Amino acid sequence: MNEPRYDVIAIGNAIVDVIAPCSDELIDELQLNRGGMTLVDTVRAQELYDAMGPARETSGGSAANTLAGLAALGAQCAFIGQVADDQFGQVFAHDIHSVGIDFDVPAREGEPPTAQCLIFVTPDGQRTMNTFLGASQFLPAAALNEEAIGGASILYLEGYLWDPEEPRAAMRRAIETARAAGRKVAFTLSEVFVIDRHGGDFRALIEDGLIDILFANHHELEALTGLPDFHDGIAALKDKVPTLVVTRSAEGAVASSNGDYAEVAAEPIERVVDTTGAGDQFAAGFLFGYVRGRPLHECLRLGAICAAEVISHYGPRCEADLPALIAEKLG
């Protein structure tokens, strides 16, 4: 096995986030799934955009956000995802290239446009996401750079992208490629609705020993295992997944890895401005520690620090100088 060229290669939705603050009343009025992620079609997306206040656009996408955090920490990364040949596609590609991440999937011609996520942020900082998948759902297996996948320590997959058919097939093939090359496969469950639809697939991947690192929040853990008790859920999975990481919002996070167990509290911050990207940046910090061979409790702490940074401002990607922040926090 050659020395890996990348620390992490990820497959995910290539999305531009459209973010605006909003009132609690507007969430009710628009009948949004508060705090969750909902897939929307063109008509609903337009309806929601029309109702939204002045917005800011920034690159998003769960796995892409995680890579941006990893790159900011100093990891070598590559991204696989599908944009359209339009301005939002250019924005996405620019932002990911500008932090040094390799991304060379050609933009897709014609309709639909690049994926967009309309994010309403309530005064408590909670984000409510409405995603129009656009070009993202047409990522073909042919877009996989198998040499790059085989040359990455970790293949990181986003559960959101399991929903559309073409990317699901691409991800299955990527898992085979990574495993054939002796690499690790990491998977984030993304959202309860994905588990409702594809939990059978995910449980099969786990039973077949195809997932080395699994990320979930406590709601997703319950949806996957059917066990309402958090500790029961971990107990049920810990012998099937070499490394299991479960985030619990303000209650911190826990991890179980090859017999080790560790917990971390949430990193204190002054004010939660926008929770968009919290889980993604937690994964970034954790994976950075993981690829650098840090102890489990330190991996969790790195995750907590990155998550705290991203929720203290608008937008799904960290803005602080992460290496400096971590040096300050970890001493």
Next chain:
Amino acid sequence: MNEPRYDVIAIGNAIVDVIAPCSDELIDELQLNRGGMTLVDTVRAQELYDAMGPARETSGGSAANTLAGLAALGAQCAFIGQVADDQFGQVFAHDIHSVGIDFDVPAREGEPPTAQCLIFVTPDGQRTMNTFLGASQFLPAAALNEEAIGGASILYLEGYLWDPEEPRAAMRRAIETARAAGRKVAFTLSEVFVIDRHGGDFRALIEDGLIDILFANHHELEALTGLPDFHDGIAALKDKVPTLVVTRSAEGAVASSNGDYAEVAAEPIERVVDTTGAGDQFAAGFLFGYVRGRPLHECLRLGAICAAEVISHYGPRCEADLPALIAEKLG
């Protein structure tokens, strides 16, 4: 003369800002005009964008920013400017509509795209702007809604847009329309390079008594009058322009209006994050006071409060609840 339908109608560039923090070294390396605004062509725009870090996109444009501030303060406004039929054009239109500003100029088909301003923000908060005018420079006189112009208390014009030929002709016609309807004409000089190119036009407009309210910063005042001393510049103009407003960055601002004279200090803030939009929001606050018939010193104070708000965060438009902020500051 009918009761005006709008407080302010503005003609300006319809721009999406692409904003990223950058180092002082990058400003030197790219040979940017630090703190200024430079027009760039497609090739240079691409070169600068390639060199830029991860960015956020928000609606901008000098006069449009001023209107957004006015609308947030409670004024009735309309905007005239040209976007292309593309995603950035949709972003611009959405953001201006979403704050209640009327804007109905149809998007222009085909190339070039909607105007973009690449804004590099150095650690001191100074913004360096590089504008690709795109569709904005093709605003035709036919796009003017003359009934709306005649029905607005103030017609507000942006000096930046004097540079391209079509919008210049449109603005000349708009001035005639406004004056024929007995309305006021306000003009912002925008930037020294515009005065270098069109100072003769501006001096003629002033001599002909066509400008009722003139906004300038101290550099622009010097460029227009040729007088290096600030007070000499004001003395030279004050009898030709009924209301003259001159901003001086951290030194505050002064105004002369029909024999009155007033000064205001800059509003103290914790930290300058991004000076983009400072002049635009100063104009918003001032004009709001003006249309509400407030005393001159209070108009200046309103300008200073709005400018201080916008430079305390990234982006060219105010984010705070401006009426609440003003109630707090003015008591």
